[in-house]
Amino acid sequence: MKASQSFLATLKEAPSDAEVVSHKLMVRAGLIRKLNAGIYNYLPLGLKVIRKVESIIRDEMNRAGAIELLMPMIQPAELWQETGRWEKMGPELLRIKDRHDRDFLIQPTSEEVVTDLARNEIKSYKQLPVNFYQIQTKFRDERRPRFGIMRGREFSMKDAYSFDRDTEGLKKSYQIMFDAYTRIFTRMGLRFRAVTADNGAIGGSGSQEFHVIADIGEDAIVYCPNSDYAANLEAAESLSLLAVRAPATQDMTRIATPDQTHCADVAKFLGLPLEQTVKSLLFAAEQAQGEVALFMLLIRGDHELNEIKASKIPGMAQSRFATETEIKLACNSLAGYLGPVGVAPTVTIVADHTVANMADFVCGANEAGYHLTGVNWGRDLPEPMAMDLRNAVVGDPSPDGKGAVDICRGIEVGHVFQLGTRYSEAMGCTYLDQQGKAQPMVMGCYGIGVTRLLGAAIEQGNDERGIIWPISMAPFEVVICPMGYDKSEAVRSAVDQLHSELVAAGIDVVLDDRGERPGVMFADWELIGVPFRVVIGDRGLADSQAEFKGRTDAESQNIPLSEIKEKVIAAVQTAKQLIS
Amino acid sequence: MKASQSFLATLKEAPSDAEVVSHKLMVRAGLIRKLNAGIYNYLPLGLKVIRKVESIIRDEMNRAGAIELLMPMIQPAELWQETGRWEKMGPELLRIKDRHDRDFLIQPTSEEVVTDLARNEIKSYKQLPVNFYQIQTKFRDERRPRFGIMRGREFSMKDAYSFDRDTEGLKKSYQIMFDAYTRIFTRMGLRFRAVTADNGAIGGSGSQEFHVIADIGEDAIVYCPNSDYAANLEAAESLSLLAVRAPATQDMTRIATPDQTHCADVAKFLGLPLEQTVKSLLFAAEQAQGEVALFMLLIRGDHELNEIKASKIPGMAQSRFATETEIKLACNSLAGYLGPVGVAPTVTIVADHTVANMADFVCGANEAGYHLTGVNWGRDLPEPMAMDLRNAVVGDPSPDGKGAVDICRGIEVGHVFQLGTRYSEAMGCTYLDQQGKAQPMVMGCYGIGVTRLLGAAIEQGNDERGIIWPISMAPFEVVICPMGYDKSEAVRSAVDQLHSELVAAGIDVVLDDRGERPGVMFADWELIGVPFRVVIGDRGLADSQAEFKGRTDAESQNIPLSEIKEKVIAAVQTAKQLIS
Incomplete structure (x- = not known):
């Protein structure tokens, strides 16, 4: 090709709203032009890269036996009402009305439409498994679009949906997609990691994300440099840092700690290591019957609470920080001086695994201006319920026992997800099994952010002169x-x-x-x-x-x-x- | 490929809402499935045909030097307000609001966005000419979607936009696209005709449509079997069927024609050929200053008025049929007995070329229950203004003098259009010429209905057993x-x-x-x-x-x-x- 036919449109200056290097370079190299917040024109060179990405994806999806089709951008509300997502999704779902005032939406994904197709077209177990995919424009009305096309509103995505007879089948389909994704990102020449993800509110039984490693990534990834272990910080398991609990050596003592409301300050004030302190966090959670239950969560002073893990404590799915009134009720104290000793018996105490193995620890005294030192489980307060509640930190033992973990940042470019029967049961998507009995199809869904991949690749490959493309993505x-x-x-x-x-x-x-x-x-x-x-x-x-x-x-x-x-x-x- | 990997989904029965054979066969052959009115899923085989069509289009567009890019589906209202189309277009333009209540639309075409791109990226005459195209999903909120994907709401279109320095350049760019379109439809193995089209309200200086010949086509095409002449009925020139006017041989006579209000009835009642009668149609048209002017249009009894041609009579751009009051004012009569003799002098009389050469003709007497026979121009009433006002009919002389025309029906699958400076002037899309002076770019636009082509091809190729694809489009x-x-x-x-x-x-x-x-x-x-x-x-x-x-x-x-x-x-x- 001749350059004169490629409409080169390089710029000396990056736009002032470009925060990250990939956004700057995509504009400067003439790959994209902004039309509106989160909405971009793809210039000829940008489109050429997209086509190369699509071609690798299509090749590997076909090789994995997935079948390409194309579902509409504009979808009727009725299907989304069947699954409840029409009501449940926030304003990122762009809802629209047609000329007859009927409700439609612009697809952010296509679970409903593909499940509708499957329930209409698939009757027998003989037609399963099947995996449909499309590469298609999506729209998510992000509140704050940013990073150029990496968190845009209009973007291109490959979305695939597998239908199986049973969970065993789903696991096979899932593994096939996992392997295909691994090949896809490998062929794109990217440094990436498959990362265990939280299953989120959608439910389902398993989920992994594919992250391109880059400092500006929005996700923190906990990984083991010596093994394949990697998990999103949200989902990374944190083992206890104390293998066993040491015996008590101190008496519990009430000590004045005036104006010291943070663990770090208390430790400094008392001349103790921060690792000796325990942070007490009081939450209120609405229960099924409508009443509110209180939970005190205990984390070592140098750790951070992981909210996703906390939400999995039975009864804590919908929680918030306790109000002043609730704190008073539970602890007869003020925030900053809370502790597990002597709280009201209606409060459920849950300790992180590490805290559960601590001895002679420091915590709030439930009295303004005072902390307790030398606190010991079983002696000064009942044995706690112990769970994994904290974020992993660098140096934690890897859950697979292969050494210590490190943490890096990643850009999520793919997600494989075992949906199970959430959609098929809601929409009556069944097949007749060998006994002629209707069974819900067992589904998986698998996404790749096509346009986002361009940004992710540039975050990994650039220098002061511009972009350094992997050969397979270069225009x-x-x-x-x-x-x-x-x-x-x-x-x-x-x-x-x-x-x-x-x-x-x-x-x-x-x-x-x-x-x-x-x-x-x-x-x-x-x-x-x-x-x-x-x-x-x-x-x-x-x-x-x-x-x-x-x-x-x-x-x-x-x-x-x-x-x-x-x-x-x-x-x-x-x-x-x-x-x- | 194995059939088991193609998701064949053939059906014995066509859906009850399928009116035309292509719609029936596309569903039965498992190419498409309806999701909503005018919105379809493309199953694997249907998508495969689309990809083949796209590939031919892309190949010929690239060969013609056009440059592919991709513009967003969701476009901000502001740009469309600059050209006035935001207000001017009807409800087929799907207007939407984002989460911040800002106005957007789903693109039906992309003139505004591409013109915005050109004004930002093209500065100098050295960068011209350039022709940008995209193959992209479009949405038009048709009031009555029908014929499957042929008049759907969501569809795929190739739209190209050329930018030139001047009209001479535009003509070259236009001819290059015309030739590319001819190659594209030829390679698709379709029987088609390039047809002169009306320029419509958009303005511009020239326009041709490409029609696939098929009985269910929504457009009538006037063509000459002996030459390349072809025009949309809307735009086909109709010559006078009478080379010269015969001398008057009869006296003008008032004859009672009780209850005979149509030319055919009058001719039968009087025992005269229909070709001897003249139909008088009274229109009211709003003028620039706000007042209403009346026009009487005269068509031979066996002919039909062409409304597009009528709208080109000076002063008749915005017209409607006259009201009873206006008829009374102009003719002192009732509808059904109108004629040009003795009408109020404020009424402008325009005769079709054929009528202007008639002698001894029959028309209404402007008196209920009476007609005039033996009417002659110049003797009984003033010489008329003569224009082409009627629809062409089979057997008319071809405007190129190569014989008689025939009429067939066609499905519009392509349109090439000399836009001129309508968009570039409205949006300030200028370049600096060799003298450093800002000049508006001269634009053309060129569309192909990608998904519609599938329906059109099937209308041309089918039998009682199913579809007969041209080799280049077959799945x-x-x-x-x-x-x-x-x-x-x-x-x-x-x-x-x-x-x-x-x-x-x-x-x-x-x-x-x-x-x-x-x-x-x-x-x-x-x-x-x-x-x-x-x-x-x-x-x-x-x-x-x-x-x-x-x-x-x-x-x-x-x-x-x-x-x-x-x-x-x-x-x-x-x-x-x-x-x-």
Whole structure:
């Protein structure tokens, strides 16, 4: 392809609203242009990258036996009312009315429509399993769109939905998708991790996220450098840091700690390690019958409560911090001085595993300006209910026993999810089993953020000059920069020939025929991030030489003109093999 | 591909709301399923046909130098307010509000967004001409969606927009698109015509539609069988059927025609040919200053008024039929007995070219129950203003002088349009010319109804057994039907080998591995419309024979097994060459 036919639109300056490097570079390299908050035009180069991403996804989805179809963008409310999502979802679901004042929505995903299709088309166990997917525009009316296309409102997503006879079948379908996703992100040349995720409110029995590792990622990932273990911080299991509880050595003592309401301050004030203190958090949770129950959660002073884990304490699904009145009722005290000793018997006390193994610990005295030291379970207060309540921290033992965990940040680009029968039961999506009995289909759903992947790849691959694309995502694999295309017949003839030969060899090559100065050409293509560059000019031609340079090479190499074609082909093939 | 991986979903019965054969067959063949009025799921086979159509379009658009990009589905109202279309368009434009109560719309086309892009990105004459296109989902909230996907609400469209320095450039860009469209529809194997269209209210200087010829088409096309002449009935020029006016031979006579208010009845009552009568139609039209002017339009009794042509009479852009009061004022009469003799001098009389050359004609006498015969221009009433006012009819002389026209019906699948500066002037989309002066870009727009093409192709290609696809649009080129795939090792081995060989040869082949009975297999594939079928069974294998049959062949042929691969490849290639 010729550059003059690619509508290059590079910019010197990034837009002022661009917070992250991928957003800045996507605009500067001419991949996208903002139309509205979270809504972008994809310029020709951006669309070309999307097509490459789609092609890898489609290839691996088909290879995994999934079947592509296309569901509508605009979907009727009725189906979403069947599952309750019409009411349950927040304003990120864009609800609209047609000319006849009937309710519709713009799809954020398509569980309802695909389940409707399955209940209409699939009658018998013989038709199962089946896995439908589409690559299609989605819309989520984010309250605060940001990071360019990474958290946009209109975006492209691959969404797949598997239908199985039973849970065993679902597990197989899920594993097939897990493996396909692993191949997809590998082929894209990304550093990623499959991460155990929380199942969320949707229910279902298992879920993993695929994260591209990047500092600006919105999720924290707990992983073990020595093994495959990785989990979203939300879901990462935290073992007790104390294998056994030490025997009590101190008496429980009430100590004045005036104005010291945080563990760190109390520890400092008392000259004790922070790891000796316990934080007491009082929550109120609405129960099924409508009354409110109180829970005191205990976390070691240097730890943080994990709200997802807390929400799994029986009775705490819907909770909030206790009010002053509730605190008074439970502890007869003020926030900042709470503790588990002597609270009202109606309060359920739950201790994090580590806290449950602590001895001689410090906690609030339930009296303003006082803490207790030397507190011991079983002696000063009853044995607690122990659960995993805290966020993992760097250095925690890995749950798989393979060493200590580290924490990094990730951008979620994929999610595989065992839905189970939540949708099929709500919508009556059943099949007849071998005994002729109607059974709900067992579903899984599997998403990949197509457009988000562009941003994630750029967060991983960039330098001060621009984007560094993996070969499989680059808008072009190779650029040929002629020095004096319009001036030198010899240059023109040499580059035109090389261009034709590389096209014939199946290389995605662009010839910069714009007639720009070398500095402008080089800067543009480094900004755009093309992996390999060939420069041909009269000076080199005099010695039958061309210049070859990889995007991240410090120096260019002189290559005999007669070998340049093979050099390029070999470089592209090697780069592809590295990620295949 | 294996049929078991294609999710075949054929049906015996068509849905009750399907009015036309293409809609019936698309549902029965398992290409589409209705989700809501005018909103369809595309099942795997339907999507496969769409991809083939898109691929041909993309190929020819790229070859024509157009550049693909992607604009958002959801567009902000502001841009559409700049051009006035936000207010001007009817309820077919689906207007929506986001969570912040801001106005958006779902794109029916993208003139505003592409013009916004051009004004931001294109600064200099050096960047022109350029032609941007996208293939993207569109939404038009049709009041009465029908004919399946042919007049749906959500549909896929290729829309292109050219930007030129001047009108001369636009004409070149327009011709390039016209030629590309001709290649696109030719490669799709469709019978089509490029048809002169009315420019409509959008303005601009030239416009042609591409129609697929089909009886259920919503448009009437006037064409000359001996030449390239073709025009939408709306726009087809109608010459006078009388080369010169004959001299008057009768006196004007008032004749009682009690209760005869239609020309056909009057002619019959008087025993005169219908061609001797003139129909008088009184219209009221609002003028710029706000007052209402009256127009009497005269059409020969056997002709029909063309409203588009009438709207081009100076002062008649906004018109309606005159009220009883206005008729009384102008003619002192009742509807049914109107005529041009003796009307109030404030009424503008316009005669169709044919009427202007009539002599001794019959018209209403402006008196209830009476007509005039023997009326002659210049003698009984002033010479009229003469214009082309009527619809063309079969047998009219072709405007290009190449014989008589015929009329057929067509489905509009493409439209090329010289927009001029309507959008660029409204939106300030200018470039700097060689003198450094800002000039509005001169635009063209070019649409193809991607999903509609499926319906149009099926309207042209079907029989009582199902769809007959052109080879380039067929979901598969060839189907292999094994007799006893699960029972005979010899059959399985022979078809598996043929399948692999054809895949390797680049043939789009499907192997029916479902284990269905031959009757079911054959009926399914004829319904789906696969162009070629190979049957392999134990009986044939005993003689080393396979059966080969084209979709429209009366009989199958026995082909030696050793030659079947070459036979299929040759048949596919021949079919492709016929439409290349």
